[in-house]
Amino acid sequence: MSALLTVEGLRHGFYGVQVLNGASFEVRQGTVTGLIGPNGAGKSTAINAISGALLPQGGRVSFAGTDITRLPPRERVGLGLVRSFQLARGFPRLSVFDHLMLYGQGHPGEGFWQSLTGGRAGRQHEERLAETALSVARRLKLDHVIDNPVSALSGGQKKLVEIGRALMAEPRMILFDEPMAGVNPTLSAQIAEHLTALNEEGITICLIEHDMAMVARLCDPVIVMAEGRKMTEGSFAEVVADKAVQEAYLGVRHDA
Amino acid sequence: MLSYVIFSATTAGIYGLLALSLNLIWGGAGMVNLGLAGFFAVGAYASAILSLAGVPVPIAILAACAMGAAAGIGATWATVRLRGDYHAIVTLGFAEVVRLVAMNERWLTNGTDGLPGIPAPLKSVLGPQGFAVFYLCLVLTILVAVFLALRRLDRAPFGRVLKAIREDQDLAGFAGKNAMRVKLIAFAVSAGIAGLAGALYAHYQSYISPDHFxxxxxxxxxxxxxxxxxxxPAGAFLGAFLVILFLEGTRFLGHLLPGLSSGQVAASREILVGLAFLLVLHLRPQGVLPERIRPAPAQ
Incomplete structure (x- = not known):
């Protein structure tokens, strides 16, 4: 299968510390690609550069054949590349429903004149989008809190809202930054099921995760990062068998 | 007494427009506009100068609206990278610049002497009493129209995007929204409404000077x-009338306090205004008609 996302020679430093050191990897169409590695390996910085949260000091990011290295985040979303955040982020005083609605793309009714005049195209799009939002909410079991502001949700529900919004954008690829961090095992298993289902519907997924059982269950291939670049890549079984990986990441983890 | 009530209600209507303008930009997009008086002044002077030069009043008012919007775009464009407090300070500076220009560019604004004799529409036909009633109706009609338009925007997808930007502008970008463009539109519309209010004020008073702003x-x-x-929007609408009611009401309250000279009575009004503000913030920080979450459509 072909590469949907290609990262070439990404370089970035903060205050003289080189966090990304020529990182190059690809995410192939239709995969759930795991990004693992020790803290400070540059995983989150890579995701930030891919999603547009950060302009890398060097290197190139291309998505579906387009160079997106310098595009603002909103244009990347337009191409079908969306992300979630490690600490679930939201618009505190907006309802779950509004969050879902906001992620619908290309809504003609969001224009100033369309909103003022209540034009037909905008209204019809709004109705269709509302139906989608309600079905996404049901699917994620958020329908009973749909009118609540997200600031009133539990941590786990916020994670589900992140997944829901990403879905609303009808993306080709979703970047997840630790979607299960700080979530209880039951919910974590549910999130895993959602991710699998999304992938089966054709959405390519790239996720950062520290829970090795989850990585084993969900990801193929797994990319191991260390010191700002890709160290190795392969199936979960292959990378855990790698001596260098054990030393750089897994070994340290077990000692700790 | 009746003409006093009509005067107060007209002023409240003009304040209402300003409150709707502020609510759009502050309540909607989360941008603090400390320069509201400046956009109000731009509209007042634009309409006054044009109508004194012979432009028909309705056209002058529309032009004032456009001038306000243009000033809004200018002020926002110049500060496109500034957010929060920094943007607020620039708007404060903008209002002072407008006032200083009005004070010093005598060829245009007649300086501190102000502009007298601003045409009052239909005043010669209706007489002073009739004009007051006509103008009150005009202001209230415009106020209600602007209110309905803004309420519609507030409940439409545009309002949803605006509030998302208020809550987290960067995240709105990750939702695929062009935050800059939406903020610019909102500020232009808000400043245009303030300009409209200024124009209505100028033609009502027939005289404006930098002191009014x-x-x-x-x-x-x-x-x-x-x-x-x-x-x-309904909160802003109501709030404007509450403020005028209070500002005018304290005029009479002052006399109830024993042993104060008339100068002290006037000063005590400002104290009462400050106290009322503190009381409102303490007892009902969210306001009389707070923002609500509109329920999702039925499944």
Whole structure:
């Protein structure tokens, strides 16, 4: 299968510390690609550069054949590349429903004149989008809190809202930054099921995760990062068998 | 007494427009506009100067609206990278610049002497009494029309995007929204409404001078929006009338306090305004008609 996302020679430093050191990897169409590695390996910085949260000091990011290295985040979303955040982020005083609605793309009714005049195209799009939002909410079991502001949700529900919004954008690829961090095992298993289902519907997924059982269950291939670049890549079984990986990441983890 | 009530209600209507303007930009997009009086002044002077030059009043008022919007775009464009407090300070500076220009560019604004004899539409036909009633109706009609339009925007997808930007502008970008463009539109519309209010004020008073556009005016409008309810047009609408009711009401209250000279009575009004503001913030920080979450459509 072909590469949907290609990262070439990404370089970035903060205050003289080189966090990304020529990182190059690809995410192939239709995969759930795991990004693992020790803290400070540059995983989150890579995701930030891919999603547009950060302009890398060097290197190139291309998505579906387009160079997106310098595009603002909103244009990347337009191409079908969306992300979630490690600490679930939201618009505190907006309802779950509004969050879902906001992620619908290309809504003609969001224009100033369309909103003022209540034009037909905008209204019809709004109705269709509302139906989608309600079905996404049901699917994620958020329908009973749909009118609540997200600031009133539990941590786990916020994670589900992140997944829901990403879905609303009808993306080709979703970047997840630790979607299960700080979530209880039951919910974590549910999130895993959602991710699998999304992938089966054709959405390519790239996720950062520290829970090795989850990585084993969900990801193929797994990319191991260390010191700002890709160290190795392969199936979960292959990378855990790698001596260098054990030393750089897994070994340290077990000692700790 | 009746003409006094009509005068107060007309002023409240003009304040109402300013409150709606502030609510759009502050309650909607989360941008603090401390320069409201400046956009109000731009509209007042634009309409006054044009109509004194012979332009028909309705066209002058529309032009004032456009001038306000243009000033809004200018002020926002110049500060496109600034957010929060920094943007607020620039708007405060903008209002002072407008006032200083009005004070010093005598060829245009007649300086501190102000502009007298601004045409009052239909006053010669209706007489002073009839004009007052006509103008009250005009102001209230415009106020209700602007209110309905803004409420519609607030409940439409545009309002949803605006509030998302208020809550987290960067995240709105990750939702695929062009935050800059939406903020610019919102500020232009808000400043245009303030310009409209200024024009209505100028033709009502027939005389304007830089003194009419003190920063205190902006504070009163903040008081109106805060007490009425930030983020909901109906709150701003109500708040403006509450503020006028209070400002005018304290005129009579002062005399109830024993042993004060008339100068002290006037000063005590400002104290009472300050106290009322503190009381509102303490007892009902969300305002009388706070922002609500509109329920999702039935499944």
């Amino acid at each position: 003190q920063p205190l005016l902006t504070i009163y409008i903040f008081l109106a929006v805060t007490s009425g309810g930030v983020g909901r």
